[in-house]
Amino acid sequence: MTVMVTGGAGYIGSHVVRLLERCGDDVVILDDLSNGFSSRAGRLPLVDIDLCSAEAQNQIADVIQRYGVDSVIHFAAKKQVGESVERPLWYYRQNVTGLGNLLQAVGQCGVAKVVFSSSAAAYGMPDIPVVGEDVPCRPINPYGETKLIGEWMLRNAARATGLRTVSLRYFNVAGAGWPDLADKAALNLIPIVINRLTEGKNPVVFGDTYDTPDGTCVRDYVHVVDLAEAHIKALDFLDSDACAPSVFNVGTGTGASVLEVIDSIGQVSGLNVIPDISAARPGDPAQLVADVSRIEAELGWKAQYGLPEIVESAWAAQAL
Numbered sequence: 001m002t003v004m005v006t007g008g009a010g011y012i013g014s015h016v017v018r019l020l021e022r023c024g025d026d027v028v029i030l031d032d033l034s035n036g037f038s039s040r041a042g043r044l045p046l047v048d049i050d051l052c053s054a055e056a057q058n059q060i061a062d063v064i065q066r067y068g069v070d071s072v073i074h075f076a077a078k079k080q081v082g083e084s085v086e087r088p089l090w091y092y093r094q095n096v097t098g099l100g101n102l103l104q105a106v107g108q109c110g111v112a113k114v115v116f117s118s119s120a121a122a123y124g125m126p127d128i129p130v131v132g133e134d135v136p137c138r139p140i141n142p143y144g145e146t147k148l149i150g151e152w153m154l155r156n157a158a159r160a161t162g163l164r165t166v167s168l169r170y171f172n173v174a175g176a177g178w179p180d181l182a183d184k185a186a187l188n189l190i191p192i193v194i195n196r197l198t199e200g201k202n203p204v205v206f207g208d209t210y211d212t213p214d215g216t217c218v219r220d221y222v223h224v225v226d227l228a229e230a231h232i233k234a235l236d237f238l239d240s241d242a243c244a245p246s247v248f249n250v251g252t253g254t255g256a257s258v259l260e261v262i263d264s265i266g267q268v269s270g271l272n273v274i275p276d277i278s279a280a281r282p283g284d285p286a287q288l289v290a291d292v293s294r295i296e297a298e299l300g301w302k303a304q305y306g307l308p309e310i311v312e313s314a315w316a317a318q319a320l
């Protein structure tokens with residue numbers, strides 16, 4: 001089997017590539033290196049293609065044919081909520097046009113299986129403690145909208161052509177499976193806090209008056225290696241006869257507050273961490289925790305790691 005991984009030089013994509021290699025699969029990576037690093041590809045073939053360009057469909061089709069690709073895992077996309085609010089049309093181009101070109105090439109070449117990297121951002125701000133896949137999706141920013149549209153595109157392509165698809169809605173991904181693949185962008189809570197501590201600064205808590213046990217926002221933090229395993233399970237699922245176009249949450253089913261995360265980082269680092277409290281960030285739901293019963297039942301996947309392992313691996317990677 002040859003798997004084409006778009007965005008395979010990125011943080012999450014490179015973890016999936018490494019697991020695929022360990023499974024003995026052949027891999028070809030498509031990445032424009034706008035956020036990825038070629039070093040993460042090792043000796044694997046890496047093709048630099050801008051998925052949004054006018055030539056993309058033909059370029060992707062060439063790669064599919066050259067490498068005998070029979071399945072695709074699609075990560076290549078932009079993922080910053082704030083940036084998506086500032087540059088909405090660019091986000092639609094990056095995330096929707098890019099996927100459209102990929103699906104055209106997939107259809108043209110008869111590739112059978114696609115796994116899509118979606119997001120809990122598709123839900124928006126559901127006012128319930130634990131979010132199942134059937135909760136109505138009401139994204140509140142262009143980023144979340146592009147992910148939901150991506151799910152629709154896959155579902156419709158599946159109906160029209162028989163393409164087999166899985167969309168995985170990631171909750172809060174963090175940690176590192178291998179230090180060389182660690183998240184180098186400090187855009188999310190755990191890397192941001194670690195960065196501030198290494199610079200001798202206090203971490204900042206965005207709001208402590210939410211309706212949660214300690215007043216700070218609760219999220220479902222999932223280890224990037226667990227998340228990567230979910231993609232391998234998704235590919236297996238797409239090989240099974242029973243598979244229908246499907247959406248699965250990928251989380252642990254357990255929430256941690258911002259203060260609990262910062263406390264865990266203090267324990268792992270051995271530092272005396274004193275957080276500063278600032279105003280709440282607009283658009284942050286108080287709590288977002290995954291119902292993981294569907295992915296456990298249908299893919300046989302369950303997170304193996306919890307917050308301590310996530311924080312330990314992230315801390316160890318930055319220390320190198």
Ligand SMILES: O=c1ccn([C@@H]2O[C@H](COP(=O)(O)OP(=O)(O)O[C@H]3O[C@H](CO)[C@@H](O)[C@H](O)[C@H]3O)[C@@H](O)[C@H]2O)c(=O)[nH]1
Pocket residue numbers: 079080081119120121122170171172173187188189190192193204205206207217218219258281284288
């Ligand atoms: O310095 C910081 C950074 C973050 N937070 C809080 O920490 C929590 C987590 O924030 P962040 O790591 O930015 O993640 P989310 O805003 O929950 O969004 C992430 O998780 C979503 C899915 O759940 C994805 O869609 C997004 O792309 C991804 O960034 C939120 O309550 C933030 O307000 C702080 O208090 N201080």
